[in-house]
Amino acid sequence: MSVEQDRALSRALAERVKGAGGRVYYVGGCVRDALTGTPCKDIDLEVYGVTPAALRGMLEELGAVVEKGASFGVLGLRHSDLDIAMPRTERRTGDRHRDFDVAVDPFMSTREASRRRDFTINAMMQDVLTGEITDHWGGREDLERGVIRCVSADTFPEDALRVFRAAQFAARFDASIDPDTLALCRGIDVRALARERVFDETCKALMKADRPSVFFYRLREMDHLREFFPEVEACAGIEQSPVYHPEGDVFTHTMLVTDQAARLRDRAKxxxxxxxxxxxxxxxxxxxxxxxxxxRITSHGHEVLGLELVETQLRRLTSEAELIRYVLNQTELHMRPNMLAARGSRKARTRAMFDLSVCPEDLILLSKADASGKLDKPYDPAYEQWLNERLSDYRECIARPMVTGQDLIEAGVKPGPDMGRMLKRARQLHFGGMEKKAVLRQVLKENSEFGIRNSEA
Structure with a gap:
């Protein structure tokens, strides 16, 4: 269901609630995003002034009701992305994400209900029918000033994920973190957090921020980078050659590259x-x-020597095998594109690189981001053009019919070392511009001559 349809459902519900003497508000991120002109995909509603039973009855008039968060009293409608809740208080009872004692009170004041929110920019409310904004905690001013500030110092530490959310919002809105909120974050123990929740905030920073580096800088400032990103933090203080990296240590370079990559991510596969x-x-x-x-400072072979560290860091956040394979592959090959472009290498060299790459297009973009993450060392756009031309040639060759193992079997070749050698030779001839039939004749001829020479020997 589209956002427009969800908003229509929101208004239909709000009319019913109004008829019963209550009010419905948009809450959370959708209010914040509306004020910044950012498209909102998820709509959260909070319903005041009617009982839970009455709310369910009204929702049933609009569609099939689904439980979306039973422990928090969150409802929804089938085929809709709406999250519909009632005012509530929450008290943490354990370390797990859902370890909260929740008390729903539909007649609670909007001020008290919004007090449980994490940051002021997320604590604003907007009446669904009138558009009136209720802002008890100064969220609108903080949004305009670019400040991430917690709503309540008493309730903020109850969810350790808020440390990562503070850093994520700072990156996303290019905002500062209020000093008192920063101090609160430093004192929160994040070690019991589920990796999936941390990874989710990391993904938001990487995908939604113009400068994702802010996420990692703020975590480091809070002394919380080491818990989930120890391998990244270890880059701080690792010197680089000032000739090639005037920007400073490896951590600084990594942050610059990550920000450069953010400019290119829309082009990535x-x-x-x-x-x-x-x-x-x-x-x-x-x-x-x-x-x-x-x-001289050197890091010879770092693209291979770092693979174990990369995998360890990734597995601390996710078990997604295809993702891990991709990142390991990109890491191992990231030095090659610019090196080959600088040398104007033969097509055989770029072809070998593209053969090894799980995504050559993204590899070229990574090499561009890497080369751009250096102060006073501009990236040569001719490199990208040269690499893309080579990739285009490679794709055209790959698209043409090639000799396969089945072709060789049908020609009488038995599986074994000879077949492997013949397929390798067939590929070489193919990329040399020879058509499939001619390639097949040539490799069969060469194999026959090879067999004769071996028998004579």
């Missing part, structure tokens, strides 16, 4: 995976960096 590759591509420098006798 796999935007989130691409962003994670930008974040993790240089972890190997933590183990590969050495200072030579002449004072």
């Amino acid at each position: 796999h935007p989130l995976w691409f962003m994670l590759s930008a974040l993790l591509h240089d972890l190997g420098k933590c183990v590969a960096t050495t200072v030579e006798a002449d004072g």
